[in-house]
Amino acid sequence: xxxxxxxxxxxxxxxxxxxxxxxxxxxxxxxxxxxxxxxxxxxxxxxxxxxxxxxxxxxxxxxxxxxxxxxxxxxxxxxxxxxxxxxxxxxxxxxxxxxxxxxxxxxxxxxxxxxxxxxxxxxxxxxxxxxxxxxxxxxxxxxxxxxxxxxxxxxxxxxxxxxxxxxxxxxxxxxxxxxxxxxxxxxxxxxxxxxxxxxxxxxxxxxxxxxxxxxxxxxxxxxxxxxxxxxxxxxxxxxxxxxxxxxxxxxxxxxxxxxxxxxxxxxxxxxxxxxxxxxxxxxxxxxxxxxxxxxxxxxxxxxxxxxxxxxxxxxxxxxxxxxxxxxxxxx
Amino acid sequence: xxxxxxxxxxxxxxxxxxxxxxxxxxxxxxxxxxxxxxxxxxxxxxxxxxxxxxxxxxxxxxxxxxxxxxxxxxxxxxxxxxxxxxxxxxxxxxxxxxxxxxxxxxxxxxxxxxxxxxxxxxxxxxxxxxxxxxxxxxxxxxxxxxxxxxxxxxxxxxxxxxxxxxxxxxxxxxxxxxxxxxxxxxxxxxxxxxxxxxxxxxxxxxxxxxxxxxxxxxxxxxxxxxxxxxxxxxxxxxxxxxxxxxxxxxxxxxxxxxxxxxxxxxxxxxxxxxxxxxxxxxxxxxxxxxxxxxxxxxxxxxxxxxxxxxxxxxxxxxxxxxxxxxxxxxx
Numbered sequence: 001x002x003x004x005x006x007x008x009x010x011x012x013x014x015x016x017x018x019x020x021x022x023x024x025x026x027x028x029x030x031x032x033x034x035x036x037x038x039x040x041x042x043x044x045x046x047x048x049x050x051x052x053x054x055x056x057x058x059x060x061x062x063x064x065x066x067x068x069x070x071x072x073x074x075x076x077x078x079x080x081x082x083x084x085x086x087x088x089x090x091x092x093x094x095x096x097x098x099x100x101x102x103x104x105x106x107x108x109x110x111x112x113x114x115x116x117x118x119x120x121x122x123x124x125x126x127x128x129x130x131x132x133x134x135x136x137x138x139x140x141x142x143x144x145x146x147x148x149x150x151x152x153x154x155x156x157x158x159x160x161x162x163x164x165x166x167x168x169x170x171x172x173x174x175x176x177x178x179x180x181x182x183x184x185x186x187x188x189x190x191x192x193x194x195x196x197x198x199x200x201x202x203x204x205x206x207x208x209x210x211x212x213x214x215x216x217x218x219x220x221x222x223x224x225x226x227x228x229x230x231x232x233x234x235x236x237x238x239x240x241x242x243x244x245x246x247x248x249x250x251x252x253x254x255x256x257x258x259x260x261x262x263x264x265x266x267x268x269x270x271x272x273x274x275x276x277x278x279x280x281x282x283x284x285x286x287x288x289x290x291x292x293x294x295x296x297x298x299x300x301x302x303x304x305x306x307x308x309x310x311x312x313x314x315x316x317x318x319x320x321x322x323x324x325x326x327x328x329x330x331x
Numbered sequence: 332x333x334x335x336x337x338x339x340x341x342x343x344x345x346x347x348x349x350x351x352x353x354x355x356x357x358x359x360x361x362x363x364x365x366x367x368x369x370x371x372x373x374x375x376x377x378x379x380x381x382x383x384x385x386x387x388x389x390x391x392x393x394x395x396x397x398x399x400x401x402x403x404x405x406x407x408x409x410x411x412x413x414x415x416x417x418x419x420x421x422x423x424x425x426x427x428x429x430x431x432x433x434x435x436x437x438x439x440x441x442x443x444x445x446x447x448x449x450x451x452x453x454x455x456x457x458x459x460x461x462x463x464x465x466x467x468x469x470x471x472x473x474x475x476x477x478x479x480x481x482x483x484x485x486x487x488x489x490x491x492x493x494x495x496x497x498x499x500x501x502x503x504x505x506x507x508x509x510x511x512x513x514x515x516x517x518x519x520x521x522x523x524x525x526x527x528x529x530x531x532x533x534x535x536x537x538x539x540x541x542x543x544x545x546x547x548x549x550x551x552x553x554x555x556x557x558x559x560x561x562x563x564x565x566x567x568x569x570x571x572x573x574x575x576x577x578x579x580x581x582x583x584x585x586x587x588x589x590x591x592x593x594x595x596x597x598x599x600x601x602x603x604x605x606x607x608x609x610x611x612x613x614x615x616x617x618x619x620x621x622x623x624x625x626x627x628x629x630x631x632x633x634x635x636x637x638x639x640x641x642x643x644x645x646x647x648x649x650x651x652x653x654x655x656x657x658x659x660x661x662x
Contacts, residue, residue, distance in 0.1 A: 212578060233578075
């Protein structure tokens with residue numbers, strides 16, 4: 001049993017702990033300007049975590065899903081994974097003399113982005129298969145790590161993993177501090193994103209949903225190996241996002257965040273559920289600090305989702321006006 | 332700052348907390364008989380959680396995977412999901428008069444298990460597609476819930492979800508208490524297992540890996556819907572288990588538990604990794620309390636894995652001798 005002195009002393013300790021917690025929690029989103037967007041996010045989180053309120057959601061149902069390209073990190077001039085594939089083609093070219101006369105490899109080696117763009121989805125798929133398959137899963141992770149450690153963005157001259165959005169990092173932390181489980185749901189490759197999701201976003205590999213190629217289990221020289229095959233397994237984009245979420249998470253999110261029409265179905269699936277729901281749509285409006293693009297962009301096109309956001313109740317983030325900073329300070 | 336009295340009082344409180352924790356942790360596996368099997372499990376857990384030891388594994392890498400059928404719950408006379416499909420065929424038969432003359436449905440409706448067995452994998456696949464597809468994911472969850480709430484096992488006259496192995500429930504708890512993340516990696520249907528994994532095993536939907544059929548996202552009458560299609564997506568068995576683990580978890584487990592040759596590759600993939608690893612193989616040796624079967628069983632055949640266990644260092648559980656009880660007390 002606790003003595004009266006012990007109870008008194010414990011009271012002091014707990015009061016001190018409570019006071020310092022309240023102090024540090026004054027602004028969970030310091031890089032977001034005060035205004036309706038930030039207010040909407042905070043109100044939602046307070047609502048679903050209020051045990052006495054009618055909108056309370058138990059922690060195990062607090063699932064939040066985030067698109068990656070253009071939503072957690074930048075996606076211009078083109079998806080960073082495509083820049084990885086381009087660098088990889090250049091690195092592998094000496095072993096593939098036939099690429100000098102074969103599109104889209106020829107275009108990549110000559111730096112002819114116009115011809116590469118004209119090769120369309122089929123051309124990109126060929127690049128992906130030539131650069132992402134044919135090795136073990138372990139070897140692929142090493143290749144991606146090496147690239148991310150050295151490659152630099154053409155405009156910002158920074159590593160790609162530093163071109164993440166500081167306000168979104170704070171939002172991920174804020175949600176997790178309120179017992180949300182945060183997932184990435186990306187059109188990009190699941191193994192590519194997993195390479196940096198934990199150190200950069202605090203999201204472990206199992207909480208990454210993405211596109212994938214097939215892998216094959218085989219025992220090579222007595223060693224169990226997973227080999228990456230040049231064959232699509234799943235495209236986690238548009239209608240694929242709710243399918244991927246269901247397959248991987250098995251629960252409908254209550255919070256979804258995206259920035260393009262590729263995220264439309266994820267937001268619609270999320271916010272059509274019963275009870276409190278939140279859809280967040282990032283609008284790139286800041287040509288000076290980052291980029292300004294929407295309806296006419298081939299990368300990250302935002303058109304129908306922007307039209308339908310008001311009717312669906314999705315909150316649109318105006319990057320230029322809602323964010324105090326875009327990227328974290330340069331290391 | 333804390334006063335001397337407060338520090339003293341806090342010391343008393345913490346000592347009390349530590350003492351009661353130590354007291355409750357005396358036997359984490361009370362349904363396991365003392366002996367080499369239990370000792371091997373406890374030694375492994377103590378080793379990987381000892382921060383000062385050479386075999387320490389950080390919590391984020393403590394991934395444990397468990398087969399379900401015959402490993403966490405029983406699988407005789409046949410997989411419980413097949414019994415679900417059989418009951419479902421009977422329930423749907425009035426809407427399908429053509430089934431009276433069509434195999435394998437005719438065999439099911441006539442209770443002719445011999446003919447059903449002879450229909451093989453192709454016949455079972457037909458049953459699965461007819462009973463597991465054509466509805467929304469939400470509707471399917473309701474159908475499974477209703478069945479599990481009422482159906483009874485033919486021999487034990489208990490609900491299927493009560494035919495789980497008490498020693499394995501304790502093992503799951505023990506691993507989680509030591510900061511392992513526990514996954515089910517089942518040849519059974521992912522959505523079927525997810526229906527009961529959280530209340531029965533304490534494993535949330537996102538930590539279930541299983542076989543699956545394809546789903547399609549569509550907006551029906553303005554309502555986003557995931558519809559289950561009669562088409563295989565992935566078979567999470569044998570070579571499929573390491574593939575499913577990589578796709579879903581993105582990390583190699585350090586602990587894997589199975590009971591049949593269908594788990595061979597999962598155990599091999601797990602224990603071939605570097606650092607401390609543990610492979611656990613449940614041998615059904617208890618005809619009285621449960622079932623005794625191995626090399627000649629069509630359900631849950633255990634042959635090659637039993638031969639190779641000693642060479643691979645896998646620990647074999649002898650159900651009859653290692654377990655004090657098999658099932659939890661009847662509710």
